[in-house]
Amino acid sequence: MHTALVIDDKPSVGEALSLLLSLRGIRTVVAAGPDEGLAALAREPIDLVIQDMNFSADTTSGDEGAALFRAIRERHPDLPVILLTGWTRLESAVQLVKAGAADYLAKPWDDAKLLATVENLLELGEASREAAQARRQLRARRAALAQRYALEGLVFASEAMTQALELACQVARAEVPVLITGPNGAGKERIAQLVHRNSDVRRGPFVAVNCGALPAELIEAELFGADSGAYTGAQRAREGRFEAADGGTLFLDEIGNLPLAGQVKLLRVLETGRFERLGSSRTQQVKVRVVSATNADLKAMVERGTFREDLYYRLNVIEVRLPPLAERRDDVLPLAEHFLAGRATLDEPARAALVDCAWPGNVRQLKNAIERAVLLAVNGRIGVEQLGLPPSPPALARNLDEPSREAVVAALARADGVVARAAQSLGLSRQALYRRMERYGLGATDA
Numbered sequence: 001m002h003t004a005l006v007i008d009d010k011p012s013v014g015e016a017l018s019l020l021l022s023l024r025g026i027r028t029v030v031a032a033g034p035d036e037g038l039a040a041l042a043r044e045p046i047d048l049v050i051q052d053m054n055f056s057a058d059t060t061s062g063d064e065g066a067a068l069f070r071a072i073r074e075r076h077p078d079l080p081v082i083l084l085t086g087w088t089r090l091e092s093a094v095q096l097v098k099a100g101a102a103d104y105l106a107k108p109w110d111d112a113k114l115l116a117t118v119e120n121l122l123e124l125g126e127a128s129r130e131a132a133q134a135r136r137q138l139r140a141r142r143a144a145l146a147q148r149y150a151l152e153g154l155v156f157a158s159e160a161m162t163q164a165l166e167l168a169c170q171v172a173r174a175e176v177p178v179l180i181t182g183p184n185g186a187g188k189e190r191i192a193q194l195v196h197r198n199s200d201v202r203r204g205p206f207v208a209v210n211c212g213a214l215p216a217e218l219i220e221a222e223l224f225g226a227d228s229g230a231y232t233g234a235q236r237a238r239e240g241r242f243e244a245a246d247g248g249t250l251f252l253d254e255i256g257n258l259p260l261a262g263q264v265k266l267l268r269v270l271e272t273g274r275f276e277r278l279g280s281s282r283t284q285q286v287k288v289r290v291v292s293a294t295n296a297d298l299k300a301m302v303e304r305g306t307f308r309e310d311l312y313y314r315l316n317v318i319e320v321r322l323p324p325l326a327e328r329r330d331d332v333l334p335l336a337e338h339f340l341a342g343r344a345t346l347d348e349p350a351r352a353a354l355v356d357c358a359w360p361g362n363v364r365q366l367k368n369a370i371e372r373a374v375l376l377a378v379n380g381r382i383g384v385e386q387l388g389l390p391p392s393p394p395a396l397a398r399n400l401d402e403p404s405r406e407a408v409v410a411a412l413a414r415a416d417g418v419v420a421r422a423a424q425s426l427g428l429s430r431q432a433l434y435r436r437m438e439r440y441g442l443g444a445t446d447a
Helices: 011-022 034-043 063-075 090-098 111-148 159-171 188-197 216-224 260-272 298-304 309-315 329-340 348-356 362-376 405-414 419-426 430-440
Strands: 003-007 027-031 048-052 081-085 103-106 178-181 206-210 249-253 274-276 283-285 289-294 318-321
Touching (some): 003 011, 003 034, 011 027, 011 111, 027 034, 034 063, 048 063, 048 111, 063 081, 063 090, 081 111, 090 103, 111 159, 111 405, 159 178, 159 188, 159 318, 178 188, 188 206, 216 260, 260 274, 260 309, 298 309, 329 348, 348 362, 348 419, 405 419, 405 430, 419 430
Parallel strands (some): 003 027, 003 048, 048 081, 081 103, 178 289, 178 318, 206 249, 249 289
Antiparallel strands (some): 274 283
16 A cells, blocks of 8 residues: 655645545545654655645745755655645746656645546656666676676676676586677677686687688688698698687687588587598597677578578577667666776767667677767767767657557656656657656656
8 A cells, every 4th residue: 555645734635635545545644744744754654745835824935845845855865746836936836846846736736636646656656666676686686797707897787788698607607509699799709708708618718700701612711720732722731710719619700601511510510529621531629619699590591591400409509699789778878988988978968869879780889989979079078969870760760659658657767757868768859758748647757
């Protein structure tokens, strides 16, 4: 059961509000003045406050109510407060709403509007508490990861990235191949290094090869080595990447670009640890942990016959999906600050623009944007114009469906009730979000 605190020096107001709120199953505590109200807040859990603005018959300034509100805000910053105004100047109430009051209602109040406001604020408060609890749990999980594993300076704050790293760390010690999937520029090689650093072969070499950057005719020689004369231009024997990675980890990036002939040899190495150099009949034995990565849909390639099904399942014993930056916007500002390294500061519009950007090039694009902005910074400060970001798609294109009331409530809870941040997460302007809040009967903590 929720509890509301009514602070008003008129007993009739307390009685009327107690009766009204009881119709919605809300318990009411009544206090006759500021001191009594603050004492009630210190004494028991309160979910919402409805306070008068005047407690003296000889003044209409609202100074007493303003002082009470500021005292509540100082001691209980997240507690929603509804202001009841009689003859108080409207400007005073508006100023307090800007300072964080949830709403203000004129006396005599409209019962339906007051109940709707109270219920919406209680619902928002509950969602906000759940979001705060989720954030605390997420911080605890990140701290546990950092304490237990070598995270290699990875910067992350989002739930999506935390899940990906938890899985990568969990499977690091298993002697099975790992397939890292995700878009270009998302940091797949950093995750491969993370797996290696936390594996049983971490003291061995970490060897990376980009299968997409090599001509098809050279990939086999690159992976398995070649004897002298094995192909045109091979004047001497060369060691392959499998030999170089013996006792450690071989990272095969863009594995979808490996030709079918190379796929056959790779499958054999994964199954037996044996291979022959090009042009050689001598079989070599290695022990290598293989981590591969791709931005391609390997299942679709299997269906088209361009990637072996048996190799796909051999590589994909464990899949770690690395989400694009657009799916982990909580990581954008921490990454930006990391790339800035104290060389400049971002103003608020620039920070908002970074979070709002679609980032098709992912972390790599963000890093390049920050490096460019540092060079163009004015007196060590970066604004939107220095970032040079492409225009964001219209809100309608990003959100084909109108955000539901539940989506708006959840966004406000994640943003601790700050409309500007909630609007950003929904892909709306602040004015557009205000219109939807009004339509849904939701209060705000900023104006």
